[in-house]
Amino acid sequence: xxxxxxxxxxxxxxxxxxxxxxxxxxxxxxxxxxxxxxxxxxxxxxxxxxxxxxxxxxxxxxxxxxxxxxxxxxxxxxxxxxxxxxxxxxxxxxxxxxxxxxxxxxxxxxxxxxxxxxxxxxxxxxxxxxxxxxxxxxxxxxxxxxxxxxxxxxxxxxxxxxxxxxxxxxxxxxxxxxxxxxxxxxxxxxxxxxxxxxxxxxxxxxxxxxxxxxxxxxxxxxxxxxxxxxxxxxx
Numbered sequence: 001x002x003x004x005x006x007x008x009x010x011x012x013x014x015x016x017x018x019x020x021x022x023x024x025x026x027x028x029x030x031x032x033x034x035x036x037x038x039x040x041x042x043x044x045x046x047x048x049x050x051x052x053x054x055x056x057x058x059x060x061x062x063x064x065x066x067x068x069x070x071x072x073x074x075x076x077x078x079x080x081x082x083x084x085x086x087x088x089x090x091x092x093x094x095x096x097x098x099x100x101x102x103x104x105x106x107x108x109x110x111x112x113x114x115x116x117x118x119x120x121x122x123x124x125x126x127x128x129x130x131x132x133x134x135x136x137x138x139x140x141x142x143x144x145x146x147x148x149x150x151x152x153x154x155x156x157x158x159x160x161x162x163x164x165x166x167x168x169x170x171x172x173x174x175x176x177x178x179x180x181x182x183x184x185x186x187x188x189x190x191x192x193x194x195x196x197x198x199x200x201x202x203x204x205x206x207x208x209x210x211x212x213x214x215x216x217x218x219x220x221x222x223x224x225x226x227x228x229x230x231x232x233x234x235x
Contacts, residue, residue, distance in 0.1 A: 001097065001198060007220035008052065010095045010200035011076035013168035015050040017161040020143060022046060024134035030064075037064045044128035047074040047224065054079045070229040078221040090226040093204040096216035097166075098187050101196060108156075108189040111145035112138065120147050123154040124173050146189050150176070158186035162194045169201040179210035187214070 001009065015036035019029040022042050029038045034056040037049040048065040054077035062085060065071060072090060073082060083089075111120050114135045121127050137143050147157040156174040160167055167190045174182040187199040202222055203211055212218070 001099065003219040004054075006097045006198070006200065007077060007095050009163070009166045009198070010097065010168070010202065010219070011050060011052050011074075011222075013161065013163040013166050013200055014074070014076075014170070014202070015052060016163055017143070017159070017168055017170060018042070018046055018050060020137065020140060020161065021133075024136045035061055035064075037061065039065065041066050041068075041070070043132070045126070047072045050074040051076045051080070053077075056080070058082055058085065067227060069227055072224055072226040075223040075225055076220075078223045080223070080225065082225040085227075087225040087227050089223050091204065091224045093202045093222050093224075094208055094218040095200065095202045095220045095222060096208070096211045097219050098199045098214070098216045100215050101188065101191060108146045108148045108185050110193070111147055111157075114138075116147075117145060119154055120145055120157050123147070123157060123175060124171060126171075144190065144193060146186060148182075148185065156182045156185070158182065160186065160190040160193070162190075162197075166198045166200050167191065167194055169199055172201070172203075172207065179207050180213040183207075183211045183214035183216065187216075 019036060022029050022038060025043050027038055027040045027042060029036055034053040035049055035051045042048050048071050049061055058080050111117050117133060117135060121133050142162045144160045147154045155176060158172040159170050169186050172182050172186055190199060
């Protein structure tokens with residue numbers, strides 16, 4: 001898989017996860033050839049749009065969403081210039097892909113009950129509110145929450161979603177800081193569930209370096225743009 005193809009695959013996979021998550025909150029997203037978007041403001045931590053092609057037109061994309069304060073756009077190819085529309089770069093990251101199988105899937109297990117999901121969310125520690133991840137997600141055969149128990153409770157975890165040709169990994173954490181093992185085991189556990197497929201995701205900083213150590217390679221840049229929350233929401 002060449003780098004542009006890998007970024008397209010990763011962006012599509014991530015948009016599918018965003019769409020599935022938002023639908024459990026009663027928000028219906030839409031897909032076109034160049035982006036995924038939601039006309040209704042998405043929950044915290046989730047973008048209002050995800051670009052699926054590098055040539056998307058910024059004005060056309062923004063016309064589809066609520067661009068008021070707090071709006072965010074995941075620019076999957078780092079090609080948009082949204083500063084002219086009063087957006088600011090909120091974060092920058094790199095897409096990664098692993099096409100080599102490694103790791104120990106038997107060390108991690110699937111989250112299957114609402115109680116386990118609540119414990120997983122608490123261990124992840126970034127939920128905007130309790131019940132951020134809805135139990136309906138556990139019923140989707142293309143989505144899995146994985147975790148690894150340690151002394152005193154859940155130690156590590158990740159969310160995986162299966163697309164037609166790749167598996168996405170997101171929301172990865174390890175409370176002991178061993179993110180290299182987390183990346184490796186999350187990928188292996190997802191492949192054990194759905195078969196041998198490329199595993200994609202994105203990250204930055206120490207977690208990105210851990211992904212590299214776990215056998216992932218960077219294939220492209222992305223930027224998340226946001227409009228200051230103090231702005232009035234669009235009508």
